[in-house]
Amino acid sequence: MNRPVFFVIFVMLLGPVTVAPAATSFTQALTSGNVHLGFRYRVELVDQNGHPDKAAASTLRTRLKFRSAGHNGFSLFAELDNVAYLGNDRFNNLRNGESSYPVVADPDGTDINQFYIDLQLADVLFRFGRQRINLDNQRFLGGVGWRQNEQTYDAATIRSTGFANIVARYTYIDNVSRIFGPDKGMPAKDIDSTSHILNFKFEKKGLGQLVGYGYFLDLTDSPALSNRTIGMRYSRTFSIDDNWSLPLVLEYASQQDYGNNPVSYSANYYLVEAGVSTAGVNLTLGYEILGGDASPDGKAFITPLATLHKFQGWNDKFLSTPGAGIRDIYARISGKILGTRSALVYHRFSAAEGGADYGAELDISVSKKISNHWSVLLKYSLYREDGFAADTTKTWAMITASF
Numbered sequence: 001m002n003r004p005v006f007f008v009i010f011v012m013l014l015g016p017v018t019v020a021p022a023a024t025s026f027t028q029a030l031t032s033g034n035v036h037l038g039f040r041y042r043v044e045l046v047d048q049n050g051h052p053d054k055a056a057a058s059t060l061r062t063r064l065k066f067r068s069a070g071h072n073g074f075s076l077f078a079e080l081d082n083v084a085y086l087g088n089d090r091f092n093n094l095r096n097g098e099s100s101y102p103v104v105a106d107p108d109g110t111d112i113n114q115f116y117i118d119l120q121l122a123d124v125l126f127r128f129g130r131q132r133i134n135l136d137n138q139r140f141l142g143g144v145g146w147r148q149n150e151q152t153y154d155a156a157t158i159r160s161t162g163f164a165n166i167v168a169r170y171t172y173i174d175n176v177s178r179i180f181g182p183d184k185g186m187p188a189k190d191i192d193s194t195s196h197i198l199n200f201k202f203e204k205k206g207l208g209q210l211v212g213y214g215y216f217l218d219l220t221d222s223p224a225l226s227n228r229t230i231g232m233r234y235s236r237t238f239s240i241d242d243n244w245s246l247p248l249v250l251e252y253a254s255q256q257d258y259g260n261n262p263v264s265y266s267a268n269y270y271l272v273e274a275g276v277s278t279a280g281v282n283l284t285l286g287y288e289i290l291g292g293d294a295s296p297d298g299k300a301f302i303t304p305l306a307t308l309h310k311f312q313g314w315n316d317k318f319l320s321t322p323g324a325g326i327r328d329i330y331a332r333i334s335g336k337i338l339g340t341r342s343a344l345v346y347h348r349f350s351a352a353e354g355g356a357d358y359g360a361e362l363d364i365s366v367s368k369k370i371s372n373h374w375s376v377l378l379k380y381s382l383y384r385e386d387g388f389a390a391d392t393t394k395t396w397a398m399i400t401a402s403f
């Protein structure tokens with residue numbers, strides 16, 4: 001389906017809209033805008049079998065952002081990022097050629113992270129320009145916010161809240177600005193795209209949240225990543241009493257090749273996640289499958305635009321789905337513990353097709369908000385291979401400030 005057809009169908013579903021009256025002049029909208037400054041300093045240490053040297057990355061991200069006031073429904077947002085190294089870059093940033101070190105994918109430089117114009121017409125928002133896209137839990141589309149250089153999208157978005165309990169969204173993506181910029185190199189810093197994103201969310205108290213989606217990714221520069229994914233996600237928290245509740249998430253998606261993908265394939269995605277919550281602490285058990293066919297020719301379920309660091313372990317061993325797919329069985333304890341926000345996660349990985357073992361991972365994080373402006377984070381990940389990738393230990397210490 002081409003771009004105009006997607007657009008027309010979506011606009012027909014929006015219903016009538018009205019223009020909100022102008023509240024200020026354009027000059028006043030700009031001069032009365034808000035400016036914010038943020039810093040994120042991080043040390044990342046990586047010890048990976050197969051590399052003679054251990055990586056040590058000391059990086060500082062400085063983020064300057066501006067949001068104008070509104071005028072006749074229009075407003076502007078701009079966000080500029082700079083990533084700098086404090087000390088020697090004893091790591092492979094995928095641009096510096098330091099292959100004796102493990103990868104820490106935080107290239108330095110200055111880049112426009114976001115720059116877009118919003119038009120708000122009653123219950124419908126139109127957004128044009130480079131923008132952050134974090135849909136649902138970011139399993140299919142996300143900003144990869146953990147990395148110092150975020151993934152953003154040159155896109156046009158229509159978002160409607162005009163129907164009771166429903167949020168409907170259509171996005172056309174023209175370009176993906178990836179975490180590997182701002183300098184050119186491999187992997188590429190940009191991917192040209194003619195992709196269509198449809199997402200419909202229904203949420204009502206007592207019934208939970210139901211999301212239906214269709215993601216039609218035609219990634220021109222990386223045709224092997226092009227795919228059509230159609231799925232549904234349901235989540236609900238069942239209250240037992242004032243202290244106990246039972247969260248549940250169910251999701252299924254079907255994927256096929258799309259656009260100019262040279263491989264014809266189909267694969268499925270399954271997620272079951274259930275747990276118990278009390279006194280701010282959550283225990284979660286999860287079972288996630290990205291299907292494959294036990295062959296290496298690109299026939300596995302893929303999520304090339306996801307925030308992959310959130311899934312299948314913080315060690316990032318499964319940024320690309322193995323040919324036989326992947327089965328992830330995990331347990332997570334998280335919540336407010338001793339004045340901090342903490343998490344302990346254990347993963348066991350295996351092939352979705354054929355059942356071969358991949359390995360196991362232990363992840364731990366502890367964070368604390370020091371004040372309205374400052375926060376700190378400590379994070380640790382230990383991956384032990386059992387037939388896939390290499391034993392790796394990663395440690396992070398991070399300080400964040402926002403003003």
